[in-house]
Amino acid sequence: MSHASHLLAAGGGGTNLDSIYVQVLYWILAIFAVGAAIAMVCVRRAVHCAVMLAIVMLALAVMYAMQGAPFLAFVQVIVYTGAVLMLFLFVLMLIGVSSADSLVETIRGQRLWAGIAGIFLAVLLILGIGHAAIGSANPATAANGAGNLTGIATLIFTTYVFPFEVTSALLITAALAAMVLAHRERTAPKPTQRELARRRVTSGHVAPEPPPGVYATHDAVDMPALLPDGSTTDRSVSPAIAQRDIELGREPIRSVTADLAAEARIEAARQVEEAAAGGAPGKGRAPGKDER
């Protein structure tokens, strides 16, 4: 705890104090951030990308705190990691978590050229910044004197008050746009209860869908139900679960047949056992007729 406070005091004041803690923390966070960013570009599944992005954002939040911007650090955690990333995950769930990128290149050599362009951009930026004179950190001026939050609030509500008001207009526009874009117009009138009942009767399946099957060794929602005539039906299995079975390479139908065979074997063994036990009283499940 004292280390953390020392660290915040060293870096948090925005001073030029070169504490060993700040340096060690910087390198750890930098390695984490760059590694997670590279992994985000390379990983195929979109959900894993979101997790990697969360790591980068949290590392950057700590870096803001180290650089004397505690307000931005909290906003980063609350707005970015909390809200924006959750929005990403919501949309991912709506669109389908399993949507992985295809590895086929539509443009030939796209990845190679993108990598070359990235290296060129990095060289360009690093050379430009290397030539620029980036001075050492200045000690906080009077603007920061009353505290980071007060200083930012003073700036926002004096110098930057017009951009701040424009920002509110932008946010309202964005909210309205999201509502308009995500709204789905109803093309057909909503079916009434009478229409739903009629549709159900004409479909031929008046009764509810059959529940999943329960077998000798398998009992799960992905097992198709067993109908009275001995056949199975896939109408008891949700399409989402069936899709998952296909993705995992499982075959519930095969385990059903295996299960039915096992059940027949168990039944045959039981009958043999019963026959061997003969007329022993109280042994068999169904008492023989000669006992009465």
Place this chain on the structure above:
Amino acid sequence: MSPAYYVFLAVILFVIGGVGVLVRRNAIVIFMCVELMLNACNLAFVAFARMHGNLDGQVVAFFVMVVAAAEVVVGLAILMAIYRARKSASVDDANLLKY
């Protein structure tokens, strides 16, 4: 720690995000890479704010965050509209204006 360290880290993150935008096909992942680039810019803004010893850079970073949030909201809504129309989030499939 000199602000130059943070600026160089911001450059590296920005470039990685840019390469991601060029390489990836899933529109959501492209959005995430854009977010990474915006975050890198924010890091540079905060570093420069510390270099100059005032808070203007932090205020600009704050505005960048607000604009990024608005952009994400609208972008993801557009993405959902596209997904409803064509059942795909891949940028390769939205090619009606290509020929």
